[in-house]
Amino acid sequence: MTIEISIRNVCMEFPGADGVKHVLDNISYDVQEHHFVSIVGPSGVGKTTLLRLLTGLMPPTSGEIHVSGQRISGPPKGLAVVLQDYTRSLMPWLTVEKNIALTLRKQKLGRANMRERIESSLEEVGLAGTGKSYPWQLSGGMQQRASIARALATRPDILVMDEPFASVDAQTRFDLEDLVLKVRDDFGITTVMVTHDIDEAVYLSDEIVVLHGKPAQVRDVVTVDIPFPRSQMATRNNPHFAELRTHVYAMVRGLE
Amino acid sequence: MRMWRWLLAIVIGAWLPLLLVWWWWTASAESTNPFFPPLELIWTRFQELWLFAEWPTHVLPSLRNLAFGYAIGVVVGVGGGALLGSSRTASRYVEPVVDFLRSIPPVATVPVFIIFFGLDASMRIAAIAVAATFPILISTIQGVRATDPTLLATASVFRLSPSQTLWRVRLPAAMPIVFSGLQVGLQIAFVVTIASEYLGSGFGIGAFTLIAADSFLILDAWTGVLLMGLLGYAIATAFDIVERISLRWYFGQKKLA
Numbered sequence: 001m002t003i004e005i006s007i008r009n010v011c012m013e014f015p016g017a018d019g020v021k022h023v024l025d026n027i028s029y030d031v032q033e034h035h036f037v038s039i040v041g042p043s044g045v046g047k048t049t050l051l052r053l054l055t056g057l058m059p060p061t062s063g064e065i066h067v068s069g070q071r072i073s074g075p076p077k078g079l080a081v082v083l084q085d086y087t088r089s090l091m092p093w094l095t096v097e098k099n100i101a102l103t104l105r106k107q108k109l110g111r112a113n114m115r116e117r118i119e120s121s122l123e124e125v126g127l128a129g130t131g132k133s134y135p136w137q138l139s140g141g142m143q144q145r146a147s148i149a150r151a152l153a154t155r156p157d158i159l160v161m162d163e164p165f166a167s168v169d170a171q172t173r174f175d176l177e178d179l180v181l182k183v184r185d186d187f188g189i190t191t192v193m194v195t196h197d198i199d200e201a202v203y204l205s206d207e208i209v210v211l212h213g214k215p216a217q218v219r220d221v222v223t224v225d226i227p228f229p230r231s232q233m234a235t236r237n238n239p240h241f242a243e244l245r246t247h248v249y250a251m252v253r254g255l256e
Numbered sequence: 257m258r259m260w261r262w263l264l265a266i267v268i269g270a271w272l273p274l275l276l277v278w279w280w281w282t283a284s285a286e287s288t289n290p291f292f293p294p295l296e297l298i299w300t301r302f303q304e305l306w307l308f309a310e311w312p313t314h315v316l317p318s319l320r321n322l323a324f325g326y327a328i329g330v331v332v333g334v335g336g337g338a339l340l341g342s343s344r345t346a347s348r349y350v351e352p353v354v355d356f357l358r359s360i361p362p363v364a365t366v367p368v369f370i371i372f373f374g375l376d377a378s379m380r381i382a383a384i385a386v387a388a389t390f391p392i393l394i395s396t397i398q399g400v401r402a403t404d405p406t407l408l409a410t411a412s413v414f415r416l417s418p419s420q421t422l423w424r425v426r427l428p429a430a431m432p433i434v435f436s437g438l439q440v441g442l443q444i445a446f447v448v449t450i451a452s453e454y455l456g457s458g459f460g461i462g463a464f465t466l467i468a469a470d471s472f473l474i475l476d477a478w479t480g481v482l483l484m485g486l487l488g489y490a491i492a493t494a495f496d497i498v499e500r501i502s503l504r505w506y507f508g509q510k511k512l513a
Contacts, residue, residue: 055413081413088406093428093505102424103414136509154414 004158004190005031005054010063011215012049023049025215027063036184036191038201040252041211041219047194050211051162054192055081068157076158080151084163086143090135090150096122097131100150107154121153122146124186125179141172145179152183159183161193165200174232177204181230198252202226202245203235210251220251293475302479310464315483318460321377322449322491325384329441333389334434337396338427342418347397354393362387362444363451375456380449387448388441395437399430432506435499442495446488461487 012024023046031037039047053060054067056075067076080103083089090099100118109117122128125145135143144164151159161180165173177200184191195201201208205224212219226240235241249255281295306315340347340354366383373379403426411421427434453462465480500507 052409057409057412075413075415077415079413081410083406083410085406088404089410091407091425091428092509093431102416105420106415134505134508136505136512160413 001032003030004033004035004068005192006064006066007031007050007054008064008066010050010053010060010065012046012053013061022215024053024060025213025217027211027216027218029209029218029221031190031192032206033190034184034188035206036181036204037193038205038208039192039194039211040196040198040201040208040248041216042252042254043196045211045213046216047196047211048162050216051160051192051194055079055160078154078157080154080156080159082144082147082151082159082161082164084166086140086147086167087136089147090143092134092136095132095134096127096138096146096149099135099146100131100153103150103154117153117155121149124152124183125149139172140168141176144168144172144176148176148179148183152187155187156189159189159191161191163195164193166196173200178232180204181228185228198245198248199236202241202248203230203232208248210248212251212254222248222251290472291474293478297475298478298482301475302482305476305479306483313459314461314464315487317377318449318453318462319487321380321384321452321460322445325381325449326388326442326445328381328385329388329392329445330438332385333392333437333441334396334427336389337393337434337437338400338422338430340393341397341400341430342422342426354390358390358394362390362448366448366452366455369452370455380452380457380460383452384445384448388445391440391444392434392437395440396427396430396434399433399437400426402433403429432503435503439495439499442491446491450484 007027007029010024010027011022014021014023027050039050041047052058053065056065056072056079059073065072067079070076081089090096091102094102097118100121101114104114104117118131119128122131125148127142127145127149130138130142130146135146138146144167148164159180164180165176168176180191180193181204183189193201193204202224208222208224209218210220210222211217222244224244226235226238226244277295284292284294285296287294308315340350362383365386366379369379369383369386373382400422407425407429408421411425416425450460450462450465453460454466457463458467461480461484465477465484468474468476468480
């Protein structure tokens with residue numbers, strides 16, 4: 001297995017009114033290629049901060065992050081994001097297909113290829129034929145599908161998701177979970193997701209990174225040894241699923 | 257159904273203006289006061305002058321000045337505002353000057369422009385442009401600065417270049433705020449269009465009205481005032497339509513929210 005993302009001794013501090021706020025303390029972790037990794041932890045622990053470092057939106061105070069063997073100093077090539085707040089991440093003045101086209105401008109695809117890329121991405125997420133709609137005309141679940149399609153259209157090696165299903169209803173959440181697993185298989189994408197939903201983390205992941213403490217440290221890395229393909233009914237009824245979620249829950253709450 | 261609602265809206269909006277016109281018409285019908293002639297006479301004179309005999313001499317020059325001046329104001333205001341709004345350093349240098357210049361009442365600048373440009377149309381266009389620029393500039397700076405950080409993070413991760421981020425994300429996102437500046441700018445531009453004709457001009461609606469009043473052609477002066485009101489109203493309505501069309505996404509989104 002090759003390492004896709006390498007986080008090495010990363011510390012993060014924010015200057016604040018009452019002194020320096022130390023958020024992440026010496027985080028080290030490697031994400032294997034094609035793996036699905038979830039980052040969990042109590043709210044406010046610094047999950048999203050770690051994600052912003054991974055996506056190159058800000059540099060760590062110390063330590064290094066390597067993506068595909070390259071040390072990053074800004075948003076790396078071949079990385080796409082899906083954020084929780086789809087209403088503020090899709091551009092409301094552009095139709096769904098123009099939203100996708102905007103992120104493809106860098107790739108200089110040519111008209112026909114661009115069309116094909118947009119349409120196949122929409123099809124992949126079950127949104128074929130909605131390209132001409134504006135995001136706000138779609139339901140929450142469909143908007144999140146649209147942002148997944150936008151991410152896929154760039155043909156990323158890495159997909160980073162920040163609480164992607166936190167704002168959709170439970171039924172839709174199950175559908176979208178299965179969608180991201182399908183997408184991972186279809187494209188062989190390495191996926192890193194921040195979530196506060198432990199069941200979701202266990203259901204989707206190969207590995208779960210538990211952050212805990214102030215400043216946050218990697219408290220545990222849990223390998224989810226439940227075979228793929230997973231299914232909402234069978235996997236969630238697996239006794240081992242229950243064991244793992246209990247373990248992760250205890251870790252997150254600092255009970256173990 | 258939609259048609260009926262439309263008609264209803266027109267009836268609701270129109271009853272008061274109609275009532276006022278009727279009241280003006282009847283109250284002034286017997287008037288012998290030379291300063292307040294009967295509306296009927298004003299209307300007759302209005303038709304002689306403004307439907308559309310005097311358009312080439314007086315209306316079209318005013319509208320042309322307004323169009324050129326406002327267009328310059330829009331380009332400078334939106335372009336400059338986009339750049340200043342997205343660069344903290346640039347705005348720190350320029351903002352004090354902008355704040356000072358915009359504090360000068362627009363109409364008061366006309367005499368200064370006469371010094372630079374003389375008394376021809378270029379002076380009027382420059383004064384209109386400067387007056388229109390500031391509200392547009394200020395609202396564009398504010399709008400661009402207020403871009404949602406989530407949109408910016410998205411643009412950044414998808415590796416849009418700084419200029420793509422500015423013109424394709426920040427500026428479109430700012431459009432609802434920019435449009436409020438465009439509206440104020442248009443109102444001020446119209447005021448300056450008329451006021452700039454009060455000095456050294458024989459042509460234009462403002463010049464016509466002022467000269468008529470000075471020459472005791474009271475009826476003509478009244479038609480000029482009436483015409484300015486109607487033109488102002490027509491311009492504002494046209495602006496509303498353009499805004500509705502350009503910001504369809506914004507109003508559509510608000511209606512659903």
